[in-house]
Amino acid sequence: MRTKNVVHLVLILGLLSVLNLTYAQDTPEVSEEGKEVYEESCAHCHGIEGRGDGSAAENLLPRPRDFTRGLYKIRSTESGQLPTDQDLFDIITIGMPGSSMPGWETSLSANDRWEVVAYIKTFYDGFKESETPPRQISLEGKIPYSEDSVEIGKVLYTQFACFECHGNLGRGDGTSAPTLQDEWGFKSWPANLTQSWNYRGGNGIDDIYKRFIGGIAGSAMPMFEDPAFGLTIEQSKRYNELDSKVEMTESEEEEYNQLDEKMGNAYEILDLMADGDATEEQKQIYDTAMKAFNVKSWHLANYVKSLSPEKQPEPAIGKNVLRSQYTINELPEIADAAWETLESSYFPLVGQIIVEPRQFNPTIDSVNVKSFYNDTEVVFLFTWDDRTHNTEVEEDEDTGTTFEDAIAIQFPVKVPKGPTAEKPYFLWGGRKAVYLWQWKASDADKVTELTAKGINNAEAQEVQGDIQAKSEYTDGQYKLWVKRALKTDDKKDLQLESGVFVPIAFSAWDGANGDVDTKRVISSWYSFVLEPVPSSRRFIYPPLVALLSFGLLVGLRQFVRQRNT
Amino acid sequence: MKTKMLTCLILLFAFGFGLFVFADSHEKEEEMNKLVFPKAYKSTTVKDGGKISGVVKFEGEVPEKKKLEITKDPKVCGVTDKFDESLVVGDGMALKNTIVYLMDISQGKDFDKDAKVEIDQKDCRFDPHVQIIPVGTVLTMLNNDKATHNVHIFGTKKNNTEINIQQTKNRKKMRLTRFKSKNAEGPVEVKCDIHGWMKAWVAYVPHPYFAVTNEKGEFTLEDVPAGTYKLGYWHEACGTNNKEPVTVTVTAGGEVKQDFTLKLKK
Ligand code: HEC
Ligand code: HEC
Numbered sequence: 032m033r034t035k036n037v038v039h040l041v042l043i044l045g046l047l048s049v050l051n052l053t054y055a056q057d058t059p060e061v062s063e064e065g066k067e068v069y070e071e072s073c074a075h076c077h078g079i080e081g082r083g084d085g086s087a088a089e090n091l092l093p094r095p096r097d098f099t100r101g102l103y104k105i106r107s108t109e110s111g112q113l114p115t116d117q118d119l120f121d122i123i124t125i126g127m128p129g130s131s132m133p134g135w136e137t138s139l140s141a142n143d144r145w146e147v148v149a150y151i152k153t154f155y156d157g158f159k160e161s162e163t164p165p166r167q168i169s170l171e172g173k174i175p176y177s178e179d180s181v182e183i184g185k186v187l188y189t190q191f192a193c194f195e196c197h198g199n200l201g202r203g204d205g206t207s208a209p210t211l212q213d214e215w216g217f218k219s220w221p222a223n224l225t226q227s228w229n230y231r232g233g234n235g236i237d238d239i240y241k242r243f244i245g246g247i248a249g250s251a252m253p254m255f256e257d258p259a260f261g262l263t264i265e266q267s268k269r270y271n272e273l274d275s276k277v278e279m280t281e282s283e284e285e286e287y288n289q290l291d292e293k294m295g296n297a298y299e300i301l302d303l304m305a306d307g308d309a310t311e312e313q314k315q316i317y318d319t320a321m322k323a324f325n326v327k328s329w330h331l332a333n334y335v336k337s338l339s340p341e342k343q344p345e346p347a348i349g350k351n352v353l354r355s356q357y358t359i360n361e362l363p364e365i366a367d368a369a370w371e372t373l374e375s376s377y378f379p380l381v382g383q384i385i386v387e388p389r390q391f392n393p394t395i396d397s398v399n400v401k402s403f404y405n406d407t408e409v410v411f412l413f414t415w416d417d418r419t420h421n422t423e424v425e426e427d428e429d430t431g432t433t434f435e436d437a438i439a440i441q442f443p444v445k446v447p448k449g450p451t452a453e454k455p456y457f458l459w460g461g462r463k464a465v466y467l468w469q470w471k472a473s474d475a476d477k478v479t480e481l482t483a484k485g486i487n488n489a490e491a492q493e494v495q496g497d498i499q500a501k502s503e504y505t506d507g508q509y510k511l512w513v514k515r516a517l518k519t520d521d522k523k524d525l526q527l528e529s530g531v532f533v534p535i536a537f538s539a540w541d542g543a544n545g546d547v548d549t550k551r552v553i554s555s556w557y558s559f560v561l562e563p564v565p566s567s568r569r570f571i572y573p574p575l576v577a578l579l580s581f582g583l584l585v586g587l588r589q590f591v592r593q594r595n596t
Numbered sequence: 597m598k599t600k601m602l603t604c605l606i607l608l609f610a611f612g613f614g615l616f617v618f619a620d621s622h623e624k625e626e627e628m629n630k631l632v633f634p635k636a637y638k639s640t641t642v643k644d645g646g647k648i649s650g651v652v653k654f655e656g657e658v659p660e661k662k663k664l665e666i667t668k669d670p671k672v673c674g675v676t677d678k679f680d681e682s683l684v685v686g687d688g689m690a691l692k693n694t695i696v697y698l699m700d701i702s703q704g705k706d707f708d709k710d711a712k713v714e715i716d717q718k719d720c721r722f723d724p725h726v727q728i729i730p731v732g733t734v735l736t737m738l739n740n741d742k743a744t745h746n747v748h749i750f751g752t753k754k755n756n757t758e759i760n761i762q763q764t765k766n767r768k769k770m771r772l773t774r775f776k777s778k779n780a781e782g783p784v785e786v787k788c789d790i791h792g793w794m795k796a797w798v799a800y801v802p803h804p805y806f807a808v809t810n811e812k813g814e815f816t817l818e819d820v821p822a823g824t825y826k827l828g829y830w831h832e833a834c835g836t837n838n839k840e841p842v843t844v845t846v847t848a849g850g851e852v853k854q855d856f857t858l859k860l861k862k
Binding site for chain 2: 100109110111155192195209211246251258270294
């Protein structure tokens with residue numbers, strides 16, 4: 032009886048194993064090498080089975096890609112098409128800036144990278160099943176970059192409706208931005224088009240063109256066809272103009288309707304072409320319209336390109352260190368044109384991952400700073416991009432809990448003597464205390480002075496000095512203006528002196544990204560200096576001028592006297 | 597010695613079995629929320645077919661209607677109040693937007709070639725909320741709004757037809773010609789990312805025996821060849837009966853009534 036049972040069991044298990052075997056045989060033969068590379072270098076993020084669920088995945092946003100769905104963002108191919116092997120090889124080589132996907136150029140040989148390309152393709156059957164190679168996006172008709180082209184592209188940015196997600200000035204602050212999700216239901220932010228160093232797929236004009244022609248699969252970013260198909264650039268412009276009018280005259284209305292009809296007609300032909308039902312005449316209309324679309328698209332790509340500096344700015348060290356400029360005039364207010372005369376210093380920020388709770392997925396790239404001072408006061412203008420304006424804690428079913436936006440600027444209490452002298456711990460001090468200016472979006476025209484001896488050990492100073500602050504939020508950007516006396520009576524405050532390098536560091540909170548308390552973006556210590564006025568200018572000229580005018584006065588009196596006698 | 601080898605063998609098999617189950621559990625879970633299709637389907641002319649009809653009702657406490665927050669384009673999208681449509685319960689607990697269908701039919705009528713396969717975008721809402729698409733048929737998107745939408749139909753494992761295409765306010769009609777589905781699958785989600793509240797579902801199906809319940813919870817499947825079939829349902833919030841489908845027997849020219857009562861998915 033018992034042996035019979037065992038035999039049954041063996042039989043059943045055997046059968047299942049056979050099933051199991053056929054299951055395994057479904058996947059094509061893969062190189063052991065690719066598998067090995069994958070399991071050693073990629074699996075802890077992308078998961079052993081390529082589902083994007085490796086052990087490190089949970090904390091990351093965007094999530095490591097789930098390879099079982101065949102969705103790839105950075106393709107040279109049309110929407111709905113798989114990437115080419117070269118696309119995969121390139122992205123593995125370069126990595127995806129602005130995400131945790133590293134580049135492997137230096138740590139894996141080219142051969143290993145090709146092997147792993149072959150291996151990740153086995154996670155999605157579509158690669159095996161597709162008989163024809165994926166259709167690539169043609170780069171024909173490229174229009175060279177020029178000011179004129181950028182100007183035209185700007186109009187098209189509106190007509191293509193990129194602003195819905197990317198915002199009017201491209202800072203990723205469009206009105207649709209807060210609710211965007213990726214294909215897996217995770218929060219996804221539209222790219223800040225003024226910070227192209229964070230693009231996943233490169234910031235060349237061709238890259239930009241491919242991204243909106245082909246779409247970014249798996250994200251909210253769609254592919255685009257001509258939003259005014261059949262119209263020339265001039266006609267599209269005119270159509271937009273008329274469309275935005277509150278009231279049209281009769282002739283305008285007629286013009287509008289004509290353009291509308293022309294477009295409707297062209298769209299119909301577009302569908303007919305796809306079904307292969309178009310007449311010769313229709314084909315010609317189609318060809319002309321497609322040419323116009325091609326031209327529009329390149330202008331648009333040029334415009335998007337123009338929104339960003341060519342490269343990520345150099346951080347504020349060495350020759351780029353923040354130098355506060357001396358002025359004998361009144362210090363400028365927040366909106367004064369005087370600010371335009373200064374270059375800003377760039378302070379990159381990173382997620383705080385030392386103390387719980389951590390921020391692995393920062394959304395604030397950096398703070399840009401400018402400063403002036405005079406004989407008694409110093410003023411700073413801090414500028415940083417944040418896609419959303421959050422002034423309070425909010426609970427939302429779809430977007431989760433959001434917090435209030437904030438920034439804190441950190442200094443030591445006492446300036447260390449010399450560049451090698453020990454500074455306080457960069458995370459809000461420790462044994463040595465730090466002095467902070469904290470600003471919160473809910474109280475937009477105020478900064479609070481804090482003293483801190485650790486990231487969780489900060490207190491508002493009992494005596495709040497006379498610090499003036501003003502802030503603005505427009506088009507996805509905060510501007511914070513802070514003015515303070517160079518010297519104060521408070522021992523807990525930093526005292527400023529021209530020509531002395533003073534350590535400075537930042538913490539910033541994007542409430543919509545869940546930033547609160549220690550979950551934030553930070554910088555390490557940088558420094559700034561009140562740029563000494565060349566002594567000739569500051570100390571010789573004013574007395575000289577005084578002396579001269581005195582001399583002149585005396586001379587004048589003498590002259591007057593002489594004439595009178 | 598022999599027994600030892602046997603145990604070894606058993607252990608080995610058991611291990612293999614474990615791996616097998618492990619690898620498959622993810623997919624199984626997903627499958628439970630999807631439609632079930634026959635292995636193959638052949639269309640023929642159906643003479644003297646029968647009819648299956650019924651009413652789908654909801655059981656349980658009906659959650660309060662959730663009004664959607666219109667965060668964009670209020671002039672266009674705000675003209676009508678919009679409500680979450682994941683569970684629409686009408687008079688007498690009638691459950692709208694349930695797909696009722698035959699799971700295992702292998703032969704029957706052809707699709708109605710003239711049927712419109714369309715989703716309208718009106719007042720920033722998709723209509724209908726659930727649309728059936730014959731495999732290989734092109735879906736047409738209408739835009740009757742003076743607003744820009746993007747039509748985002750989620751990808752499926754079998755089709756790789758993630759569709760995400762902008763439809764600006766100038767484009768009143770857009771046929772998704774470049775995205776023909778290859779295999780039966782679904783339902784999959786449809787979204788407009790620009791107006792995050794806009795949601796709908798499509799299912800790519802291999803045969804015409806699919807119905808979506810109306811406000812009264814009613815459905816009808818017509819011209820069903822005489823025979824015994826598994827009758828399935830799918831509802832966004834209530835799930836499927838994939839585990840225990842109902843068996844119905846259709847006689848030539850006859851009519852079968854089959855009602856369903858659905859509860860919220862756990
Ligand atoms: C530290 C985690 C991490 C590691 C390690 C990692 N990746 Fe990634 N990978 C990611 C993330 C996160 C993304 C998604 C980024 C996004 O969607 O913007 C990604 C995306 C990708 C993509 C998709 C590219 C596209 O166009 O959409 C490929 C391919 C890829 N990784 C391959 C690899 C390979 C091969 C390795 C190992 C050699 C690897 N990754 C290692 C985190 C990682
Ligand atoms: C529905 C919202 C939406 C619209 C409309 C939209 N985008 Fe995007 N865009 C996104 C999102 C989301 C991302 C980030 C994708 C990701 O997850 O990597 C993005 C990323 C980008 C990127 C960065 C690509 C990279 O390599 O990282 C560029 C460039 C871009 N968009 C250009 C455009 C242009 C040009 C338009 C108009 C023609 C446009 N977008 C319209 C949502 C949108």
